[in-house]
Amino acid sequence: MTAVDLFVQQLINGLSLGAMYSLLALGFTLVYGIMELINFSHFNVFMVGCMIAMLTLQAMGLSGQSVILSGAPLVLTLLAGFGVSMVLCGFIGVGIERFLLRPLRDVKGPAAMITTIGVSYVLFNLVLLTLGSDSKNFPNPLPPVVFPIGGAVLRLREVLIWITAAVMMFALNYFTRYTKLGKAMRATAQDPEAARMMGVEVDRVIMISFFIGSALAGASGMIFGLYYNLAKVDIGFAAGLRAFTAAVLGGIGNVPGAMLGGVLIGLIEAMSAQALGSAWSDVVIFSLLVLVLVFRPAGLLGRLAPNKS
Amino acid sequence: MITRRSTFRIATGIASAAVLGSPAAYAADQAVKVGIDLSFTGADAETAARIANGAILAFEDANAAHTVKGVTFELVKYDDATATAGQYDPAQAATNARKMVSDKDYIAAIGPQMSGAGKAMSPILSAGNLATITPSSTNPDITDPKFAAEYRPAGKAIYFRTVATDAYQGPNMANYMAEKLKIKSVYVLDDSGAYGVGLADAFQKQAEAKGVKVLGRDRLDPKAADYSAILTKIKAAAPDALYYGGVGQAGVKLAKQAYEIIPNVIKAGGDGMQSADLLKGAGFPAVQGWYATVASPHVTDDPKTAKFRERYFARFKIYPDDYTVTCYTAAQVIIAAAQKVAATGKPVTRDAVRDAIQNVALPDSMLGPIQFDENGDLKNKIISVFQIQKDDKHPLDDPASQYKYVGVAPMS
Numbered sequence: 001m002t003a004v005d006l007f008v009q010q011l012i013n014g015l016s017l018g019a020m021y022s023l024l025a026l027g028f029t030l031v032y033g034i035m036e037l038i039n040f041s042h043f044n045v046f047m048v049g050c051m052i053a054m055l056t057l058q059a060m061g062l063s064g065q066s067v068i069l070s071g072a073p074l075v076l077t078l079l080a081g082f083g084v085s086m087v088l089c090g091f092i093g094v095g096i097e098r099f100l101l102r103p104l105r106d107v108k109g110p111a112a113m114i115t116t117i118g119v120s121y122v123l124f125n126l127v128l129l130t131l132g133s134d135s136k137n138f139p140n141p142l143p144p145v146v147f148p149i150g151g152a153v154l155r156l157r158e159v160l161i162w163i164t165a166a167v168m169m170f171a172l173n174y175f176t177r178y179t180k181l182g183k184a185m186r187a188t189a190q191d192p193e194a195a196r197m198m199g200v201e202v203d204r205v206i207m208i209s210f211f212i213g214s215a216l217a218g219a220s221g222m223i224f225g226l227y228y229n230l231a232k233v234d235i236g237f238a239a240g241l242r243a244f245t246a247a248v249l250g251g252i253g254n255v256p257g258a259m260l261g262g263v264l265i266g267l268i269e270a271m272s273a274q275a276l277g278s279a280w281s282d283v284v285i286f287s288l289l290v291l292v293l294v295f296r297p298a299g300l301l302g303r304l305a306p307n308k309s
Numbered sequence: 310m311i312t313r314r315s316t317f318r319i320a321t322g323i324a325s326a327a328v329l330g331s332p333a334a335y336a337a338d339q340a341v342k343v344g345i346d347l348s349f350t351g352a353d354a355e356t357a358a359r360i361a362n363g364a365i366l367a368f369e370d371a372n373a374a375h376t377v378k379g380v381t382f383e384l385v386k387y388d389d390a391t392a393t394a395g396q397y398d399p400a401q402a403a404t405n406a407r408k409m410v411s412d413k414d415y416i417a418a419i420g421p422q423m424s425g426a427g428k429a430m431s432p433i434l435s436a437g438n439l440a441t442i443t444p445s446s447t448n449p450d451i452t453d454p455k456f457a458a459e460y461r462p463a464g465k466a467i468y469f470r471t472v473a474t475d476a477y478q479g480p481n482m483a484n485y486m487a488e489k490l491k492i493k494s495v496y497v498l499d500d501s502g503a504y505g506v507g508l509a510d511a512f513q514k515q516a517e518a519k520g521v522k523v524l525g526r527d528r529l530d531p532k533a534a535d536y537s538a539i540l541t542k543i544k545a546a547a548p549d550a551l552y553y554g555g556v557g558q559a560g561v562k563l564a565k566q567a568y569e570i571i572p573n574v575i576k577a578g579g580d581g582m583q584s585a586d587l588l589k590g591a592g593f594p595a596v597q598g599w600y601a602t603v604a605s606p607h608v609t610d611d612p613k614t615a616k617f618r619e620r621y622f623a624r625f626k627i628y629p630d631d632y633t634v635t636c637y638t639a640a641q642v643i644i645a646a647a648q649k650v651a652a653t654g655k656p657v658t659r660d661a662v663r664d665a666i667q668n669v670a671l672p673d674s675m676l677g678p679i680q681f682d683e684n685g686d687l688k689n690k691i692i693s694v695f696q697i698q699k700d701d702k703h704p705l706d707d708p709a710s711q712y713k714y715v716g717v718a719p720m721s
Contacts, residue, residue, distance in 0.1 A: 001544060001545040006542075009541045016537075017535055017537075135591070137590060229595075235534055270537070277528070278539040281530075281538075282530070
């Protein structure tokens with residue numbers, strides 16, 4: 001491998017990681033943008049999404065990497081996996097919002113945020129109790145197609161991750177910018193009281209944003225499984241923390257910011273592992289986060305919001 | 310599963326042997342106790358039962374055959390696992406050690422199963438001068454003279470082992486890879502845990518001494534999911550082999566991703582990579598070809614042990630594993646030590662038995678020659694090497710059938 005090949009390969013690795021972080025970061029940013037709430041249950045909704053996707057694929061007769069599909073069956077299987085995990089995770093998010101966070105909506109202080117941490121642990125322990133703590137072999141029906149780029153290799157799963165992430169991010173961006181519901185969301189984000197007076201159903205808007213954010217976590221869970229062929233009960237914390245960092249780095253509450261932050265963190269992680277050793281990745285990522293926040297407190301693309309209170 | 314009843318059975322066996330038909334000279338047999346401390350409940354219960362059976366068999370034999378004239382053994386079971394810990398609990402292990410030490414009838418002990426329990430028990434046993442022989446705990450610190458003040462404050466070795474330690478897994482595997490696999494270069498990884506870092510350090514030192522070029526050394530975060538960046542770096546360095554010191558948490562992910570990125574590199578690890586979790590979590594084809602080591606001789610496939618296996622199966626209805634044999638051997642050592650003391654006509658006390666264990670020589674145990682050095686470690690340290698080779702005829706997550714024994718890793 002030449003230095004250029006190596007760079008290209010690490011670029012591919014970093015972009016794939018980044019795509020996954022971006023999708024997860026969107027969930028944080030969406031909820032924060034609307035409610036100014038950091039939703040820590042997102043970590044483990046993602047993990048549950050990965051487990052749901054695994055069980056769905058297994059229910060369709062796939063196990064391990066032994067069954068390889070192609071053509072229409074492959075597409076249908078993947079769509080089913082994405083569909084089931086996204087819809088179920090979406091409803092988990094709605095449930096969390098409706099039954100646990102709505103009663104706290106008017107409570108000042110960190111009560112709602114602490115609740116989301118609690119929910120995160122409940123989800124974690126539910127999976128621990130029912131599925132156990134061992135590493136699970138995530139079924140992967142993708143054919144091992146490889147595209148060589150010089151000495152580097154691009155695998156089908158990487159292409160798939162990029163396309164899926166890009167489609168979802170652009171759809172979300174379009175949705176929040178140009179649809180009626182998206183406009184209602186942004187209105188709620190700016191001032192829930194005024195939005196309500198203008199006829200926006202604030203409760204419904206918040207519920208929908210939870211549904212979308214959690215569905216994206218479900219999609220990330222499926223992507224995680226396909227990329228690593230692995231599902232485990234503790235995957236939520238490490239990936240969730242990076243994604244949260246990505247959201248803050250890009251400017252929390254800002255959709256393109258979350259994408260940028262995710263991709264940046266993925267790239268930094270890959271490149272610093274190459275240049276310094278993987279033990280240093282976290283040091284580099286979080287030092288950079290601190291630096292960005294010192295010089296741009298609102299994040300790279302964020303704008304400092306006027307204080308609402 | 311060992312229950313209180315099996316201890317009882319040994320005791321009644323002794324009693325009936327004493328009453329029925331034994332010569333009058335044995336009627337006043339000295340009854341001595343041997344404690345066995347393992348994790349009989351919790352996560353390691355199944356292994357503990359298998360291990361304990363080895364000692365039960367050995368003492369039943371010794372009592373039935375009157376191997377030691379004037380002495381009958383009573384094996385007393387101690388469980389060092391607690392419900393709150395879900396596995397071994399060092400505090401419970403310490404309590405057990407105190408109980409044994411405070412009763413003069415105890416002449417020796419077997420156990421513990423886990424190094425963490427051993428660290429808690431060792432100073433207490435040292436104060437009471439009660440020797441124990443562990444069939445399975447491999448942490449090198451407990452018998453390392455560097456830590457003598459901590460683990461044997463009274464000075465004499467009281468923690469003996471019928472297994473080798475982690476300090477030999479790394480270096481011996483380095484020898485094996487240099488001599489048998491003929492590797493010229495290696496990349497070393499660890500999982501940032503105490504076991505993994507120690508193992509990788511020891512491997513790296515010996516690999517360098519053997520003239521193998523160490524192309525790099527890196528550390529995996531066991532909680533992170535992605536190792537593709539570091540594996541890409543390794544791919545670019547193009548080593549002959551990858552050595553990983555660590556346990557399954559990072560190991561499973563490493564095995565999966567290494568298969569995709571560096572499929573043709575020889576991959577090896579310590580006993581942390583010998584597990585059902587690896588076979589289940591990473592699965593075939595990712596795990597195919599990985600090497601792993603175990604800090605004891607592999608004897609259960611050895612024709613020499615066939616008779617033992619049959620006898621064991623007839624008595625317990627399950628098959629023994631390697632640690633059953635190390636436990637059986639531990640019991641044999643205690644019996645041989647007691648025999649030696651009894652032959653001199655002196656009373657069989659724990660002080661005399663400790664000294665006898667220190668000097669015991671079993672030339673042809675199932676594990677090979679058994680002798681201890683002044684720290685309590687085996688003089689003859691054997692590290693067995695296994696390789697994962699897919700065997701479709703057996704369950705693909707069963708370590709006993711998927712790990713093939715490929716030989717002994719040579720000592721330096």
